[in-house]
Amino acid sequence: MLHPNRFSGKVALVTGAAQGIGKTVALQLLQEAGSVVMVDRSPIVNEIASQLSEDHKNKALPVVADLEQFSGFQSVVEQAVAKFGRIDILINNVGGTIWMKPFATYEEDQIEKEIRRSLFPTLWGCRAVLPVMLDQKGGVIVNVSSVATRGINRVPYAAAKGGVNALTAAMAFEYAEKNIRVNAVAPGGTEAPERLIPRNETPDSEQEKLWRQEVANQTTESSLMKRYGTIEEQTSAILFLASDEASYITGVTIPVAGGDLG
Numbered sequence: 001m002l003h004p005n006r007f008s009g010k011v012a013l014v015t016g017a018a019q020g021i022g023k024t025v026a027l028q029l030l031q032e033a034g035s036v037v038m039v040d041r042s043p044i045v046n047e048i049a050s051q052l053s054e055d056h057k058n059k060a061l062p063v064v065a066d067l068e069q070f071s072g073f074q075s076v077v078e079q080a081v082a083k084f085g086r087i088d089i090l091i092n093n094v095g096g097t098i099w100m101k102p103f104a105t106y107e108e109d110q111i112e113k114e115i116r117r118s119l120f121p122t123l124w125g126c127r128a129v130l131p132v133m134l135d136q137k138g139g140v141i142v143n144v145s146s147v148a149t150r151g152i153n154r155v156p157y158a159a160a161k162g163g164v165n166a167l168t169a170a171m172a173f174e175y176a177e178k179n180i181r182v183n184a185v186a187p188g189g190t191e192a193p194e195r196l197i198p199r200n201e202t203p204d205s206e207q208e209k210l211w212r213q214e215v216a217n218q219t220t221e222s223s224l225m226k227r228y229g230t231i232e233e234q235t236s237a238i239l240f241l242a243s244d245e246a247s248y249i250t251g252v253t254i255p256v257a258g259g260d261l262g
Contacts, residue, residue, distance in 0.1 A: 001236065006243055007034030012089035013080055013129065015067055015121060018044040020192050021144065022093040024235045026060075029089075032239075035059040037080040037087075041066055067094050067121035073128040086136050089242045090129045093144045094121035095160065101211045103155035114156035119163045126171060126182075138179035142241045143168050145186040147255050147262030151222070153215050161186075165253045172251030181250040183241045188257025189219035189228040224259025 012029050016022030018040035026038045030052070038045050038060055049062035061083045066072040080087050095118035099110055106114075122143050133139030145168070146161040148154050165184060172182040204212065220226055237256045240246055255261050 002028065003032055003243075006032040006239075006245075007089075009033075010088040011035045011037070011080070011084040011086050012091060012242065013037040013039065013076065013087050013125075014091045014093060015039045015125060016093035016095075017062075018042045018048065021187070021190070021231055021234050021238070022091075023048065024231050025091055025093065025238055028235055028239060030056045030059060034089075035084050036061070037076065037083070038062045039065055039067065039076050067124060068116045070124045070128065073121070073124040077128045077132060081132060087129055087132050088136075088139055090125055090139070090141045091144070091238060091242060092122040092125045092141070092164075093238075094125075095119075095144065095146075095164075097148070097154050097157040099208070100153045100215045101208060102153060106156060111156045115160050115163075118157055118160035122164050123167060126167065130175075130180075133180050134178055139181075140242050141171070141180065141182045142238055143182070143184040144238065145184045145253055147186045147188045147222075147257040147260050149186075149262045151215065151262075152218050153211050168253055169251050176250055181246070183246070183249060183251070184253040185234065185237045185241065186253050186255045186257065186262050187229065187234045188223055188255065188260045188262075189216070190234055191228045191230055219260075222260040223257055227258060229256060229258060 007029055012034050014022055014026040014036060017026040017038035026036050029036045038049060043064055045062045049060050052060055063076050063079055065076050098114055098117060126141060143164050145164045149158045149162045168182050168184040234256055
């Protein structure tokens with residue numbers, strides 16, 4: 001559901017904006033009168049921006065960056081401020097399971113890659129944007145976590161998203177008096193088109209396909225509603241927390257998972 005002018009005068013930075021939840025969030029922010037910095041590691045984000053209407057093009061800034069590095073996120077923040085003069089909203093959407101398999105089968109470098117993918121972009125994003133929000137005396141951060149903090153075949157990812165939940169609560173505690181709200185949304189299983197860029201460049205073995213199916217089965221069974229959610233259902237929760245409608249909400253992680261609390 002669209003809320004015309006809900007983000008009028010606001011500048012939002014959305015990561016992972018080339019596809020899935022991040023793309024939908026970024027496009028709806030534009031439709032609701034916001035200005036948007038659309039960030040992704042893939043140049044596809046430039047193609048998306050080029051297809052916008054002329055009015056929306058003027059309010060969108062596509063940026064290609066490696067957000068697993070603090071320097072990458074700092075550069076994005078600098079470009080955002082240079083273009084729009086401020087950042088009112090940060091939506092940390094980068095992350096996602098690379099492998100799905102029993103923890104005993106993970107290799108050391110795979111564990112490190114999972115943490116770098118699903119914790120550090122959020123950690124770096126919060127740190128990079130804070131000076132801007134402190135200078136402008138306010139802001140909103142929405143982190144995208146996951147209910148997979150309790151689930152099978154994704155222990156490193158669960159650890160990363162557990163870290164996202166913890167930093168969300170701690171930052172909200174630390175910066176509430178500075179007029180900065182920090183919340184998280186924890187999606188459950190979400191129906192989405194096939195990824196344009198796979199998280200794992202190596203195709204799954206037959207055994208790995210079985211392990212992924214175990215995750216899908218457990219995800220559905222853990223949901224009271226016994227189904228996956230839609231991208232639109234996730235987007236609605238994220239944008240609510242980003243809006244002034246949630247002005248008295250901070251420091252919480254809201255599951256959007258059909259009753260699965262993670």
